[in-house]
Amino acid sequence: MEGLSYPLRLSAIGGSRRRPSYQYSPPFVSRDAGGVTAASKVAAAIGVRGPSFCRGRGGPASRGCSMAEGGGAEAPCGLTELSDESDFDALLSFDGYISICGFGSLLSEKSARSTFPELRNFRVAQLRGFRRVFAHTAPTGEISSLSVEPCEGEILVVTVFEIYKTEIPSFIEREHEFRFLAVVPEEPNGSPFVRSAVLCARYSDDEYLRVRCKGSQEIYFQRYGRHNIHKIWRDDILPCRVYLRHCVLAAKNLGQEAYDNFLDHTFIADRETSIRQYLSSTGSGIMQEEPPEALRSRYGG
Secondary structure (H helix, E strand, C coil), X not given: CCCCCHHHHCCCCXXXXXXXXXXXXXXXXXXXXXXXCHHHHHHHHHCCCCECCCCXXXXXXXXXXXXXXXXXXXXXXXXXXXXXXXXXXXXXXXXXXXXXXXXXXXXXXXXXHHHCCCCEEEEEEEEEEEEEEEEEECCCCCCEEEEEEEEEXXXXXXXXXXXXXXXXXXXXXXXXXXEEEEECCECCCXXXXXXXXXXXXXXXXXXXXXXXXXXCHHHHHHHCHHHCCCCCECCCCCECHHHHHHHHHHHHHCCHHHHHHHHHHEEECCCXXXXXXXXXXXXXXXXXXXXXXXXXXXXXX
8 A cells, every 4th residue: 555566565686585583572561542532432442552652762853753662663642553353343434434544655546546446535634643754665776665653743644535344354464564553634624533544654673573473484584584675664775766756746636735745744764854855865856757667557646
C-alpha cells in the first residue's frame, strides 16, 4: 500500500545468501491510555491498550517525536495497535467496511484503486501527531520507501477511504512489515471522524521479528533476508526516486495545501531534511524524471 509495489520492493539483488542471525529485544510495556476517545473505545472493544507516549530526546531531529531506543517507534497514548486480524473487527462499520489512511502513494485515488478496486468514499483528511519519513528499506538502489511515525505537534494531510472486510487479510499480508494503528483522522475543518481508521505506521526491526515473524528467523529470511535486506528501518538511506516523484505528484493533485504539507512535513531518513529541501539539493532532477514504462501508469501521480 504505502510502500513500493512488490515488483520493486522484493526484487532480489546480488550478494551472499548466507542467513544472518536476527536479534530481537523484549516487548515494550503497554500502559492505559487516558480519556475516553474513539481510539480508546476501540482498545476496550479488542482488549488492548496503547503504549505510552515517549517524547523525543532533544535536538532538532527529535521535534518531540516518539522514538524508542535504537530507532524504533512507539505509538502515542490513546492509540491502539491492531496485532491480529480479529482486532480489525472493532473498526468495522455496520455494513462491514473499514477505513484506511493513505499518506504516500495512496494520496492518489488512481493508485489506491489499483490496489483496492472496490474502495469507496475516497476523501481528503488530516491526521495529528505523525510525520512522514523515508526510512523504510526497499531494494532499489536509492532504497527508501515511506512510512509514518509519531511526532507531537505535527499535522499531515492524508486521504481516507473504505474497503470491505473481506479485503482485510490481503491488506495485512501486503503491509506485513508495518505497525497497524487505530487512529482518528479529522475532516479538513478539524472535526474528528466518528469512526477510527487504520494507519500503517513504522515498526522497529526488533518488534517486527518478534510480532509479525513470530520470532522466527526463517520467516524473516523468506520475507527480507533472502533479498539481502537485514534491517528494514534505517536512517542512512535516500528515497526511491520514482516513488518519491509519484507521492509528490499525488499530493499536488490534491491541491496546494496537501502539496505544501507533503513537501514540508515529510523528511528523508535523517529527520532533519524536508522533501522540499531535498528536492532543491541532492534530489534535484527527480521531478523531471519519467518512471519506467512498466510503472508509468501506477507511479504517475
